[in-house]
Structure formats: structure tokens, C-alpha cells
């Protein structure tokens with residue numbers, strides 16, 4: 101497969117006014133194949149936006165370069181930019197303009213005009229199902245509607261490649277569903293290459309052909325979902341939500357020793373799991389086991405005997421969350 | 435193409451923003467209309483609505499005796515020591531017999547100049563008392579001309595009438611005690627108190643002294659006597675009017691004192707030269723009358739010309755800033771006021787558009803539309819050019835709309851369609867464009883220079899207000915020298931000139947004034963365009979950085 105985007109040792113150091121500096125991206129090497137959905141998965145502040153900004157020509161890399169469809173983003177920025185569409189994390193639209201006016205304006209920035217532009221705008225308004233609201237000002241739109249227009253702008257010039265930076269942030273489940281379907285449609289019907297960033301494991305899991313997991317400015321794992329989960333082995337993950345009782349080290353040791361299949365126990369990880377609906381950090385106990393379903397009754401027994409209240413139990417098969425947890429010892433957080 | 439699209443977007447988004455529209459148009463129109471009405475009345479009545487501003491005039495001026503200050507050369511301790519009695523010398527100029535002693539008294543003894551009296555008389559619209567001056571010394575005052583006056587005023591010299599324009603404008607009362615006057619202002623009895631300080635004449639008069647070489651020299655006090663104009667804060671406009679009148683008069687005194695010192699210096703020094711050179715034999719002075727007369731030539735009517743300006747009753751009249759007042763009587767006062775106040779207010783409010791239009795670069799960055807533009811295959815220069823052009827057009831359109839709206843308001847108030855800006859449309863457009871260039875250029879410059887958003891918000895309005903104060907947008911006039919630092923001055927001045935040239939056809943008897951107003955606006959345009967282009971170029975260069983992320 102041909103590489104649509106290829107980066108070499110991309111680095112970005114932000115200098116702060118007080119003289120300190122932060123290395124937001126630490127030498128990223130990526131390859132995104134033509135026609136695939138590639139997800140960058142990582143918690144807040146991992147450096148996803150910074151990476152996307154560099155490979156879209158928004159930020160100059162401190163070192164390194166990215167080649168887009170054969171053009172270097174630093175040396176031939178205009179040619180490279182013509183190939184890509186861009187859907188920023190923010191709603192990058194003029195609130196005073198209508199949906200249609202926004203589309204027309206940005207269309208002109210892609211050297212489109214006249215009839216062709218008008219037709220394309222009509223088409224996109226149908227595509228995002230906002231033809232009836234096209235003449236309303238953006239600031240009268242709901243969050244989900246804005247998100248859809250935000251995506252449409254990125255599609256205006258029929259780019260081969262589109263960057264979408266967390267396009268589902270802050271919207272209702274229904275709108276999110278629509279957007280996820282749209283993204284798949286772009287690949288499946290239009291053969292587009294999509295770079296999709298998210299901090300939600302489920303989205304990456306549903307959409308991606310390949311995933312790059314990012315943490316603290318570095319890609320810590322990259323590959324198809326199958327390749328990635330294999331890295332953590334065949335272990336199931338047993339997640340217990342427990343009461344406020346204290347769990348002693350001795351108790352954890354007992355679980356590890358008595359329940360034979362258990363390889364590792366994590367107690368109350370500092371960050372909460374990125375599960376929807378989870379609120380304030382409850383006490384958590386996570387056990388990794390080769391055969392989760394055999395280990396489960398044993399662990400419940402031990403916890404019961406120790407007088408610990410079990411609020412909920414979940415058994416998870418190997419997934420991207422597990423990969424992240426295994427590689428960092430932390431959960432992806434919301 | 436892309437540049438135009440960006441410029442259009444700037445224009446469009448600006449005019450879609452209700453709050454901005456309010457700030458850009460409603461506020462300046464309301465402000466200028468209110469001020470206009472306060473100043474200009476409805477244009478129908480004969481007496482101005484703002485007429486009869488109650489003013490208390492307190493004259494503390496002690497006057498000034500030239501002899502007290504003069505520093506005679508070492509050889510001559512006092513005039514009595516002269517080897518002859520000047521009073522014995524009588525000669526004739528034309529048909530008039532002149533006593534040299536009296537003439538000399540003019541310079542050395544007995545004449546007490548009192549500028550404060552003159553100022554007070556003008557304000558009180560009283561005939562100016564003529565005591566112990568050249569006129570009474572035997573020279574007919576009409577013989578003394580004053581070239582400082584323009585033709586119109588010169589014609590009226592000698593026909594001083596207390597029915598001056600000021601009489602209608604001010605209801606002035608002489609008050610002896612400054613504290614009483616101030617209290618009167620506080621209590622609302624007077625709108626304004628004009629207090630002429632003790633030292634007023636002393637400071638206005640050049641200081642003469644003889645140097646070691648026996649030459650007469652003069653120094654001008656660097657500061658003219660500061661007349662206190664104490665206004666009731668609730669009557670700011672009245673205060674501003676009186677302040678500008680007083681300033682106008684004092685400035686005229688100032689011009690005279692410069693001429694006075696120069697003339698006296700040359701006259702006296704040439705007399706001394708003659709004495710030293712033996713051209714006049716002092717001992718045989720009486721016998722040598724023709725020579726004396728020849729050498730006294732500088733002290734005849736011509737030489738006294740500047741002094742004449744000062745003391746000729748009719749001439750003093752001109753010291754009241756008469757042009758605007760006359761113009762107010764003319765056509766419609768409201769129209770006239772609208773031009774000055776409306777245009778300065780328009781520019782003042784446009785300044786905010788200029789700065790906050792460019793400031794929107796920060797908003798665009800926050801809402802990520804700037805990033806979206808940068809990610810598009812558009813060179814940065816285009817983005818910059820579009821943004822600048824957009825701002826310029828927005829400011830231009832704002833000025834255009836404001837001036838049009840003011841025309842409409844003026845027409846409604848006056849009761850008939852009146853295009854208050856004059857008839858030279860091309861020049862009017864050019865002035866607006868030049869002003870837009872300055873205003874927008876300043877915005878680009880300020881936003882380009884400021885390091886952060888906060889600095890723009892902090893310094894932008896400060897700069898705007900300073901420029902407006904300097905430029906006279908708040909109707910207290912500063913000395914012209916100072917005002918010239920503000921392009922608002924140049925703009926308003928240009929508008930006033932253009933508007934006034936319209937009077938040309940309407941009233942021919944105002945020849946002098948029209949001539950003055952008719953002066954080209956070429957200098958104004960030059961200054962405005964020069965400043966505008968400079969601000970734009972430097973601003974664009976600075977602003978480029980704001981487009982980096």
C-alpha cells in the first residue's frame with residue numbers, strides 16, 4: 101500500500117514566556133496508507149493536535165518533516181495543502197455567517213468558485229443533512245449541527261486526505277453516531293484517507309484500520325487492532341468497582357497467589373477509566389488473568405471474605421484500553 | 435480573488451455584528467447630533483440656542499509698565515539724566531505736531547499696557563478704553579494700520595461696535611473677586627468664570643533690556659499668561675466655547691507681542707546707532723531737528739504698526755475668533771457644527787473599528803478560523819493583504835455612512851436638504867479615504883505592535899482617546915501646534931475647509947473669511963496620506979507576526 105502521509109522524526113517544542121519549554125511531540129514517525137482510517141488514540145495532552153498541526157502546515161516542526169502525497173509540508177506547503185482537508189477540534193466557523201456562507205467562503209480559499217462551488221456546497225449541505233438550515237447563522241446551530249458543518253468545510257475541495265481532530269467532542273450520542281458513520285462512508289464510498297484523532301478507545305476501535313497510540317508526545321504503539329492487542333497477550337481484564345473499604349497489600353497479594361490464573365493486580369489506578377457515565381473516581385481493582393471467567397469466582401470469594409463491598413464487575417477481552425494500560429500502567433482518561 | 439474574499443468576509447462579519455453596528459454608528463451619530471443641537475440650535479431662529487452663556491469676567495491684571503522692566507544701560511541711570519528734555523522737542527509728521535517727550539513716554543514712561551483690560555473688554559463687549567496711548571499722543575489711530583489683520587477686519591477697523599458677535603454669544607458680567615466668580619459657577623449663576631491673572635500683561639509683554647554693547651534686546655516669556663477658564667462641569671460645552679474664545683484672543687496677543695518686541699528692538703537700536711555714529715549730535719539736538727526726524731522715522735506710524743494692532747480699537751475686535759462665529763450666523767449653524775463635530779466624532783469612533791477590526795485576528799485564532807485559513811493553500815501574504823484591505827474598507831464604509839447619516843440629520847434639523855460637506859465631492863472622498871488609511875493603518879500598527887491581546891485592549895483605547903483629545907474631537911481646543919500631532923486635526927480641518935468653500939457662492943460679502951476657508955486642502959491630504967501609508971506599511975510589517983501561530 102502506498103503511503104499518503106509519512107513523517108520523519110517530528111518534534112515540537114513549545115517555548116513558554118517564562119523561559120521554560122515543553123516538548124509536546126517527541127519524534128513521531130508515522131505512516132498513513134492510502135484509503136485507510138488511521139486513528140491517533142491518546143489521552144488529553146498526549147500531543148495529537150500538535151502532531152496534526154505539524155502535518156497540516158499549521159505549525160512548523162521543531163525538527164523533522166512530513167511528506168503528504170509526495171510533497172514536503174515544509175518545503176512545498178501549498179501543493180501539500182491542496183491534497184488535504186482539515187477538520188479542527190474546534191468549531192472553526194464564522195458564527196456571524198450562515199452555514200452556506202461559511203462553506204462558500206472557505207471554498208474560495210481552496211480556489212473554488214462560481215457554479216462549481218455552488219453545486220459542491222449544495223451537495224455537501226445535503227450530505228450533512230442541513231440543506232434546510234443552510235441560510236441560518238452558525239451561532240443559531242446546535243453543537244451537533246456545527247460539528248457537521250465543521251466537517252463539511254473540510255470536504256469542500258474533495259481532498260484525497262482528511263484530518264479530523266476529535267470531531268465528536270461535546271455532542272450527543274446520536275450526532276456522534278452520525279459522524280462516525282460519515283467517517284466510514286468517506287473511506288468506503290469515496291476512497292478517502294482519514295487521519296482521525298480521539299481519546300475514546302471505542303471510537304478508535306470502531307473506525308480504524310490502523311491505530312497509533314500516543315502518550316506524552318510519543319507514539320508508544322502502532323499497528324492494526326489485532327497487532328496491538330496481541331502485544332498484551334491473551335489476558336482478560338477483570339474490573340471491580342468496590343466500596344470505600346481499604347484494600348491492604350496483603351489482600352492484593354492473596355488474590356495474586358490464590359487465584360492461579362491471575363498475573364497482575366492493579367488497585368485503584370490513579371486515573372479513572374474512560375468509561376462513559378463514570379463519575380467521581382471510585383475505588384477500582386483490576387486483575388489480569390489468562391482465563392478471566394475461571395478466576396472471577398475466586399476473586400469475588402476473597403474480596404467477600406475480606407468484607408469488601410463489590411459494586412460492579414466487568415470482564416473485558418483484550419482491547420486498545422488494555423494495550424494502553426499495559427504500556428503505561430494508566431487508563432486512558434476522559 | 436482570495437484577497438477580495440477575505441476582505442469581503444471582514445466587511446460582512448463586521449456589519450452582521452449588532453453590537454459593533456451600535457458602537458460604529460449609533461453612538462457617534464447620537465453624540466454628534468446632541469452636541470450639534472446644543473451648539474447649533476435648530477438653524478431657524480436668529481439667536482443661537484447656545485447664546486448668552488453667563489460668564490463672569492474677573493480681571494486681576496495689574497497691567498505692566500514698560501519702564502519698570504526696562505534695564506537701562508549703565509551710562510543712563512534714568513531718563514532725567516538725558517542731556518536734554520525730550521518734552522522740549524516738537525516736530526511734525528504731516529500736519530501733526532508731535533511732542534517727542536510724549537512719544538518717548540510711550541516707550542519708557544507712563545504707558546501702562548494692560549492686556550487684561552483688553553481681554554475683559556472684548557469679553558464684556560465694551561468699547562476698549564483708550565488711555566495714554568499713541569492715539570492720544572497725537573497720531574490719529576486710523577493712520578496706524580495693522581497688517582496682521584486680514585482685509586475684512588481691516589475694513590472694519592475704527593468702526594468698533596459693541597454689537598459684536600460675542601455680545602450675542604456671551605452674557606458677560608464683570609466680577610471683582612475670583613472666589614465670588616468661582617462660587618457663582620458652582621452655584622450655577624454663571625456657566626463659566628474667566629479669571630485673568632495678575633501677571634497676565636507682564637507675561638505677555640516682551641522683557642526689554644540693554645546689553646553691554648548698549649543694544650536693546652527683548653525676551654519673550656515662554657508662556658503666555660494663563661487665563662483660568664473655570665467651567666461648571668455640567669456645562670462642558672459652554673466651557674469649551676468660552677475656552678476656545680479666550681484662547682483665540684490670547685493667541686492674538688501672543689502674535690502681537692512677537693511683532694512688538696522685534697519692532698521696538700530695531701527702532702531703538704537704529705536710534706542708538708545714529709547717536710553713536712554721530713549722525714545726531716545730541717548736544718545740538720534742537721538745532722538738528724531734521725536729522726532727528728529722519729532717524730525717528732521708525733517710530734512713526736509704520737513702526738508702530740504692531741503696537742497699533744494691539745491698541746487700535748477696531749483691530750482688537752478681530753482677536754475674537756471671528757471666523758467660526760461669523761460662519762455660524764451664516765447658512766446654518768447646525769450644518770457648520772455638524773461638519774466639525776460630526777467628522778471628529780466619526781473619526782474617533784472609526785479609530786475603534788480600526789483597532790478592534792485588526793484585533794479580530796486574536797478571535798479568529800481562538801475560534802480556529804485563522805488556522806483553517808492557514809491550512810488552506812493560500813499564501814500568508816494573501817491572508818495579510820485580505821485582512822488589511824478588509825479593515826480599510828470597513829473603516830472607509832463606516833466613515834462614509836456616518837458622514838452621510840450626518841448629512842441626513844443636518845438636513846432634517848435644518849428643514850431642507852443640505853449637503854453640509856461642501857460641493858467638491860472628489861476632494862471629500864479623497865479626504866475620507868486618506869483618513870480611512872490613517873485610522874485603519876493605526877489599527878494595524880497598534881495591533882501589530884502590542885505583544886498581547888491584553889495590551890491591545892489596554893493601549894488601543896488610550897491611544898484613540900489621546901488622538902481624539904489632541905485632535906479636538908472633544909471640543910476643547912488645544913494649541914494648533916499640539917493638535918497637529920493628531921491626524922484627526924488634519925481631517926477635521928480638511929472637512930471644515932471643504933465645507934466652507936461652499937459658502938463661496940452663497941455669500942460674497944464674506945470675502946475675507948471665504949478666502950481663508952478657500953485655502954487648499956492639499957497640505958491636509960499630504961499629511962493624511964503620508965501618515966496613513968506610513969502607518970499601514972510599518973503596521974503590516976509588524977502585524978505579519980500576529981498571523982504566526
Ligand SMILES: Nc1ncnc2c1ncn2[C@@H]1O[C@H](COP(=O)(O)OP(=O)(O)OP(=O)(O)O)[C@@H](O)[C@H]1O
Nearest residue numbers: 114122124142143144145146147148149150151299
Ligand atoms: N501553543 C502551545 N503552547 C504551549 N504549549 C502547548 C501549546 N499547544 C499545546 N501545548 C502543550 O502541548 C501538549 C500537547 O498538546 P496537544 O493539544 O497536542 O494535545 P492533544 O493530544 O491534542 O490533547 P487534547 O485531547 O486535549 O486535544 C500539552 O501539554 C499542551 O499543554
Ligand SMILES: [Mg+2]
Nearest residue numbers: 148149189265
Ligand atoms: Mg487536541
